[in-house]
Amino acid sequence: MTDPSVNPDTSTPRRAIDVVNASLKRRYAKERRFRLLGATAVGLGLVFVLLLFADIVGKGYTAFQQTYYRLPVTLSADLVDPEGTRDPRTLARADYMTPIRQSLRQLFPEVKDRRERRQLNSIVSVGAPQLIAEAVIANPDLIGTTSDFWILADDDIDMLVKGYIDRNAPESDRRVDDRVIGWIDRLEDEGRVAKRFNTIFFTHGTSREPELAGIAGALMGSFYTLVLALALSFPIGVGAAIYLEEFAPRNRWTDLIEVNINNLAAVPSIVFGLLGLAVFIGFFGVPRSTPLVAALVLTLMTLPTIIISSRAALKSVPPSIREAALGVGASPLQTQFHHVLPLAMPGMLTGTILGMAQALGETAPLLMIGMIAFIVDVPGGFTDPATVLPVQIFLWADSPERGFVERTSAAIMVLLAFLFLMNLAAVLLRRRFERRW
């Protein structure tokens, strides 16, 4: 194109540099556009991270506080402990709702109508009596006295106090009507309404009532599941990695195993749930919705991750270590266990922690093996029915009550905090023990 004969109409021959110079402006503009595009993509990625966290935290931080009323409650002895035995079982079964209702009636003497009274009673959570029962069992001297108790509010009132219910909306669209809002405002003016730290969220199992629902059961379920999954997958993963990396002859069989492991790492997790349902539950009769069956499924799911990272860790140990050990007369297995394994351990542990983090966040396969059962009790062992934290999140996200939205977000925050800690541990481990040979 720089051949002058191509441009017969120009009197002077055009030089290549002129052509280049003429196009430079356009090319530089293109360069800037491309660069901007790249920066936008990176920026978008960062914005998504920020949005996600802002959304979750913004929705959920209020769940760590819960609305209570400070009410003077008279625990008359003939209602709570008529026989005066102070037997914890009698105390646990006694009627504490009546004293709470009496207290409310004293505060609002003008409420006479039956329907209105029922409405007044409903501002207190159905779980409130149980909290008083716990206080009384801990301190039986409260019987026969009048003292101020923190009474748990109903979830609708909790939402009202936290400002999630629009007071200007038409009354028929609101979960709380004007009369109740008036009562709550009066209680607030008297300084009887307070938001206190939500201990129930961390100490109770799930519940149909948002104000009584907690993550303790799901956390324990996740804990049992992870402990068992770790106990199974770590030895198996490390053993398999050592064999495949150090001892296996290179033949078709080991090639097959290798391809297999790489493929298993990319199989959708829900397929592992089908496997668990058909083989572990259907064939071997492992009890449904227990940490045991969940751990078995998650072990199979995380094994490829652990094996792949363990093999990488073994690969990074220089051959001179092995040669030296063999040279002074160690057997091949002694070489591995006494010399190579300790050096590869940090890398293996990092991979295992990441695998466990993946297992902690996994939901889909656990839905297949019955972990979505509604279980109120906190599990106490590997074969108790349980649910796990991500499944609890899934279940709460499906619940229509407004109170569950903030609880779901709060549970997500707890889950993310655990994942963050695990990843931090993995990073620190790698930093601390990483060696360059």
Next chain:
Amino acid sequence: MNAWTLTLFLLAVMAAAYHLGRKRAISGAGGIDRIKTLHSLPLYHGLYAALWAGIPALLLLGLWSGFQDQIITALVTASLPPESLDGLSEGRVGLLINDIRNLATGNIVSSTLTPGIQAAADQYGRLQQISSWTKWLLVLTVALGGMGLALSHTEPGMRARNRVERIVKIIMIVFSSIAILTTLGILLSVLFESLRFFHAISPLEFFLGTSWSPQIALRADQVGASGEFGAVPLFTGTLLVSAIAMLVAVPIGLMAAIYLSEYASRGVRAFAKPVIEVLAGIPTVVYGFFAALTVAPLIRELGTSVGLEVASESALAAGLVMGVMIIPFVSSLSDDVINAVPQSMRDGSYALGATQSETIRRVIVPAALPGIVGGILLAVSRAIGETMIVVMAAGLAANLTANPLDSVTTVTVQIVTLLTGDQEFDSAKTLAAFALGLTLFMATLTLNVVALTIVRKYREQYD
């Protein structure tokens, strides 16, 4: 009296065996000063005894726990009076057995009590008792027997180390075959149930039918429960959601990878790369929550404000969020392959006067293309198999549509819906889930194999 206590007992026996084996080896050598006369260190003699005590007993315990339930159920079923089973379908027998089991463990029973069932339940309980006792007895006998056998072998000349090492090696081989067993297990379980499904419903109807409503009539005259199993709407729904996800993930992920590996300063890269990869570590249920409660209402509001009709569970919301989830997947894989392109190719291009973006577009991307395509295929396979986001944000209605604002359902959503909730294990509805699972497994497997082959070929090219 459960298996956990027994396992603890076994561990105690193993510890004892280790101790005894060690002791015996030392005394056989004639005291701690003369252990040089042993072939192997006392440690190995101890381990040898512990392995002999533990492994056979553990195997027995595992097998017993795995099969005890089936055998007892078979025995109880056989002992039921034959006339009570006459004319009962397989499912009804299962219910009956369930009742017996519940009765034996003292739970609530659904059907009325008959003396026959009561007797069967008593027998069930009795058999379970017997089984439990025999298990303890047998397992402990085997453990102690193994220990005795090992100890009787222990003598100074025994090659304990070699034997222990051989056992350990066999254990490691077994461990590495678990990966194969898992694949086999997946294949067999979905294949077996799918074959039963395809007996009832023809594969042609399944793969080519366009109407999906997996309700099986409970009564003959029930309305709207015809049970249609045409899976095409599920396939198109899956493809639609995945396509939206890839439209988000591929441009953003690829451009981010290019910018971070070619333009960004060291500081920006050190900050942005890990932050974007945080997206990959967030559990999918969190994305599902985000999609269902934040993105979907937002899209609906936006759509209605410009006069579009948007379903509350639109494919767009699920697809967008899934795309965000996949961004780090695409970007880190592309980052790897872009970094693997030799510097000499960049230098050559710059020497000819190309700008940086021209180098990237005309030299680096074409050179890295196979690796990038492989990475994108892996991302597609992940999008197809993704479950929680679509379960929470996409709908259940099997619409055959290409409109992203409409509600669609996917293969994974249907698997979850069919297998959670009330089910009988052998109804066509449940089996359909396994047929869908088989389809899903095969599709992702093919994608993975192709992608991994491409990536590997590409790596060899520049190594």
